[in-house]
Amino acid sequence: MLAVFVLLRVLDVYGDSPWSIVESSAMRMAVSFFALTKYPASLLFLMLTLGCGALLLVMFERPRDSGMVDRLALFGAAPMFFYLFHLTVPRLLHHAAAAIWGNTRGSVLEVSNHGWVLLWYVGLIIPLYRPMAWFSHFKAARRDITWLTYP
Incomplete structure (x- = not known):
């Protein structure tokens, strides 16, 4: 292709x-x-x-034995949870920072350049992994809860 x-x-x-x-x-x-x-x-x-x-x-x-696929699969096991969670956490952090330091009004998403946006992205993926793993395992274990069976 x-x-x-x-x-x-x-x-x-x-x-x-x-x-x-x-x-x-x-x-x-x-x-x-x-x-x-x-x-x-x-x-x-x-x-x-x-x-x-x-x-x-x-x-x-190919490197299936490395465990990387299993770790990444957690994000695909509960995509709606990750989507909502990754929008909520930065929003709460923004409000907390604005309460402490005030609004900065940077040129790109309230920061001075796109590099900061990428840094926030990488910086948030790592701490969001644990809640994603918890929810993914919870969703897999509790098939009896109707709202957890969304596709």
């Missing part, structure tokens, strides 16, 4: 808006190359995302 995606995109004979090799920088050229239509999903978008997903699946399934 990835090879056909690259071929179709390089030849620029099918699909999304044309990309330009004549850009002011390599970064702008790369952004132009990967500017695909997500809604409704174009064929090129699906080929890129499904191709990357298939490669990641192979990469994570």
Whole structure:
């Protein structure tokens, strides 16, 4: 899928808006190359995302004995819990920080640049793992509770 995606995109004979090799920088050229239509999903978008997903699946399934797949599977075992939890915790932290230091009004999500957003992302995944693991095991053990059986 990835090879056909690259071929179709390089030849620029099918699909999304044309990309330009004549850009002011390599970064702008790369952004132009990967500017695909997500809604409704174009064929090129699906080929890129499904191709990357298939490669990641192979990469994570091979070292199955390492336990990495089992640890990551906990996030997929209770996705709604993680979704709600990862929105609530930063919101509560934001309100606590605003109460202590006041609103900073940074340029990106109340911080000065996107690097801080990435740091918060990585910094929150680790502490959110334990509650995710607990809820995932709880959900698996208690099939008798109706609201825990959502797909």
